Amino acid sequence: SQTIHQWPATLVQPVGSPLSLECTVEGTSNPNLYWYRQAAGRGLQLLFYSVGIGQISSEVPQNLSASRPQDRQFILSSKKLLLSDSGFYLCAWGTDLSYNEQFFGPGTRLTVL
Amino acid sequence: SQKIEQNSEALNIQEGKTATLTCNYTNYSPAYLQWYRQDPGRGPVFLLLIRENEKEKRKERLKVTFDTTLKQSLFHITASQPADSATYLCALPNAGNMLTFGGGTRLMVKP
Numbered sequence: 001s002q003t004i005h006q007w008p009a010t011l012v013q014p015v016g017s018p019l020s021l022e023c024t025v026e027g028t029s030n031p032n033l034y035w036y037r038q039a040a041g042r043g044l045q046l047l048f049y050s051v052g053i054g055q056i057s058s059e060v061p062q063n064l065s066a067s068r069p070q071d072r073q074f075i076l077s078s079k080k081l082l083l084s085d086s087g088f089y090l091c092a093w094g095t096d097l098s099y100n101e102q103f104f105g106p107g108t109r110l111t112v113l
Numbered sequence: 114s115q116k117i118e119q120n121s122e123a124l125n126i127q128e129g130k131t132a133t134l135t136c137n138y139t140n141y142s143p144a145y146l147q148w149y150r151q152d153p154g155r156g157p158v159f160l161l162l163i164r165e166n167e168k169e170k171r172k173e174r175l176k177v178t179f180d181t182t183l184k185q186s187l188f189h190i191t192a193s194q195p196a197d198s199a200t201y202l203c204a205l206p207n208a209g210n211m212l213t214f215g216g217g218t219r220l221m222v223k224p
Contacts, residue, residue, distance in 0.1 A: 043117075043202070044157070044214040059211065090156050099145050099164075100210055104156030 002027035006091050006105035013112055019064075019078040021108050023091030026072065031093040033074040034102060035066055038088040050074060086112045115140050115205050117215035125221045126193055134188040134218045136203035142181040143205040148188050151200045151217065160201075161188075193222045 003026045013019060025031050032051050036044040046059045048066035056066050063082050067075045074091055088109055092102040116139040126132050136146070145164045149157035163170040163179045163186065170177045176189040190197050200217040207213050 041121075041216075043216040046211055046213075049211065088154075092156070097210065099147075099162055100206060100212055101147065101159050101162060102212065103159060107154070107156050109154070 002093070002103065004091060004093055004103060004105040006089075006108055008108060009106065010109045011111070013081050013110065015083055015112055016080050019076070019081050019085070019110070021076040021089055021091075021110075023074040023076075023105055024072055025074075025093045028072070028093065028095060030071060031095055032097070033068060034092040034094070035074065035076050036090040036092065038090060038107075040087075044090065048076070081112045083112050086110055115143070115207050115213050117203060117205060117213060119201075119203060119215040119218045121216055121218070123219040123221055125223065128194060128222055128224050130193055132190040132193045132197065132220055132222070134201050134220065136186040136188065136215055138184050138205055142184065145206065146177075146179055146186050147204045147212070148175075148177060148186075149202040149204060149214075151202060153200075157202055157214075190220075193220075195222045195224050198222050 005024050034049045035047040038044050048058055050056050050068045053068055064078050088107050090107045091105040094102040118137040145162055147162045148160045150160055151157040161172055161177050163177045174191045178187045198221050200219045202214050202217040204212040204214045
């Protein structure tokens with residue numbers, strides 16, 4: 001069966017510090033991978049998606065970047081965090097391009113102070 | 114772009130009753146619509162998908178309807194239980210087949 005891992009679970013970082021969040025998927029090959037951010041009480045905002053190694057598409061301009069160094073690894077980064085980067089970051093995977101069912105990781109709660 | 118509306122107010126119902134949640138969208142009718150469940154501090158969990166040519170879809174105590182004329186989907190939980198308490202999100206594909214999520218409706222089932 002497939003599993004998706006995210007770490008860390010929680011993170012408190014000062015403004016201006018760098019960020020690296022990691023997501024890995026097990027039990028599947030060549031998944032589509034997604035990074036979302038969820039502000040408190042709000043819907044999910046798609047940040048990045050990837051259909052293969054080294055292939056990254058950005059949905060919104062922002063202070064963040066993503067990389068996919070391996071087939072089942074997706075990394076979200078920032079060189080300098082802003083207060084507005086605080087939120088709940090979710091990684092998801094899927095394999096069906098037609099109906100795009102997605103399976104989410106446990107999330108990382110990021111607080112920027 | 115697609116705009117999705119879900120009731121932001123919590124829905125409170127008594128155990129055993131049927132819960133009905135609404136998802137309205139404003140622009141083009143999508144090829145499909147999905148429903149997810151999200152518990153506090155957790156990632157969403159995929160529940161059901163309904164295609165544009167399907168009027169209704171069932172899975173155990175869950176039922177989803179899809180009315181492309183009204184631009185609306187209804188999500189029903191019959192014989193609701195306290196364990197059904199969660200936030201329920203609907204999601205639709207945009208023009209690039211990426212999902213757009215609604216803000217979700219919180220369901221509280223009281224024993």
